Amino acid sequence: MASHGISRGSGSVVRSEEARQKEQQQIEAYKDLSDLVNTKIAEKQYTVEVLGLVTKLLHENPEYYTIWNHRRRVLVALVTEETQSPDELLQGDLQLTFVLLRKFPKCYWIWNQRDWLLQKAESLLGADAAQELWAGELQLVNKMLHADSRNFHAWGYRRIVVSKIERLGSSTTDSADTSSSLAQSEFDYTTKMIKTNLSNFSAWHNRSQLIPRILRERNADAEARRAFLASELGLICEAINTDPFDQSIWFYHQYLMSTISPSCPPNGFVVEDLTNGERQKYYENEMEYIKEILEDERDCKWIYEGLLGLAEAYLEVDAGTGAVTTKDMRAWLAELKRLDALRRGRWEDLEKRLQL
Amino acid sequence: MSLVSGPGRAGVGNMPAEMQLFVDKHVRYIQSLDTRKDELEYWLTEHLRLNGLYWGLTALHLLGHPDALPRNEILDFLCSCLHDNGGFGAAPGHDAHMLYTVSAVQILATLDAFGEFEERVKDGRQKVGKFIADLQDSETGTFAGDEWGERDTRFLYGALNALSLMGLLDLVDVAKAVQHVHSCANFDGGYGTSPGAESHSGQVFTCVGALTIAGRLDLVDQERLGAWLSERQLKNGGLNGRPEKQEDVCYSWWVMSSMAMLGKLHWIDGEKLTQFILQCQDPELGGLADRPGDMVDVFHTVFGIAGLSLLKYPGLEEVDPIYCMPRSVTRRCLGK
């Protein structure tokens, strides 16, 4: 959309005459090509030759969205006229968009074109061929996320691809049929990504999206659900211990805690039949664990924020046990104010809200 | 109006110790943008021309120089981007799309030129309104960007933004749109491009903006989202767009405007953020960059200045956090 992270260096901004002339030539060549494409399209010359010109122009400027639209117009015409096999055309475009995505991984229009192509392929080539193509897309996304594990577009496209594969693979229209579900393998993929880099919030996020589904699909009973929660808590606590300064980890911890809150929407529960006594136990255990980390990390504000969040949740289901004291909460808040002056206004509001 | 980045670079060398906003430099920078046809970049960014005009014009208004660009030329150019179907393209010959149509409406509103637009185009507003309304997905309530059907909460926000400025919100199913936005909410209180997508500050801005226009901020988990947004501020004062990412001036806008709509702007350090934005200026040739030392462009220039306006930087016009337009303009259009 605009220039991001492009350093100008410290050189002069004045161009040499030679550089200026070269740039004029480039401008002329670019304008000639784009004029040519636009003229041919205006004349409705939807031919293989024009498709080639479009390809050339998109290589020079993949952000030129109108040219992608022109490309679709040409492709649709070529398929209708049956001058070229749909499969051949499709492969050509998959190749083009692949090359461009590697170079411009954040360009919306290239991802859109890819999505459009696959949708078209489904109606032209049938479900079996489409199934295979979408499976190939998962490989593409893996490559893209390998290059940049936070690429927003790649994660979004991944969710589209997965839902397509699941829908095409399902032999019935019965939504209870989970034989084609990829939820478990997608969940495993997030585990892999997290193990490579704990800071990958995109992976933590996707994980949170998958959990209610895999529990449903496993028909997990009360015991299995408790075991699942315990294993997630184990994973996140280990992560906290590894790097308590990483906020993505704490957000996931907050997510897990939100699933055991009485105010969690029913479709988000991990365990469905928690008693308040159990809730207290979870909160106590987490507080204990975090306090242990505190011993070594006195200056990590996330620890105090975590403790305060747990204390607040605890008090909502408190049966008068008095395990959390106002004195503790005041002390944690004072640490937050000391360590996190940037957000002082927030801590002052919290003080009022908690009536500390 | 060009989106060519540079020529200047931000905050290298001669930045004075006492930080200030170089208003005149920025005005001249924006005025100079359309004179750079001898740079390849000018031609490669033609697909953003109408957005660029909105960015530049808005920046000039906030800087207190509303007449620094030739009004009639802007209107001529804008009308040359209009298609028969009521949608605008980025430049003459470019296809109609929601993104440019919204910019066109924002420009018309800022210039107080709806009357002239009607003189040039019969039933102009209705036509534009119909183009936007036809892009709503009647099943889910969301919006497509154009005839090809790509959907994104950015387009939904754009639709409500433009329609409300023209007083035509009743052309669409606002309740359904609200429902869709709500289905994009995540456990961290934020919003993504579509249901299930990761929270992202840009998307948070569009979703909170859409809900504010629809009068449904009650649907937002304000404590959680406010907390998540406040954690976008990094030690150097700048804001990032998602957890564990780098700071960037444009997020000064997406994050801060959302916090302003939630009444939680005091949850970050405005003083430090002001310093960070000022460091991203080019003190000699004008313009702002994403980070100190990088190339400036008009996109980061407007969002940096709009951010400073939200921070009440002295001498700037008040900006409307919902629309990213001068507050005086939205007051005139909305009557409130």
Ligand SMILES: [Zn+2]
């Ligand atoms: Zn930026």
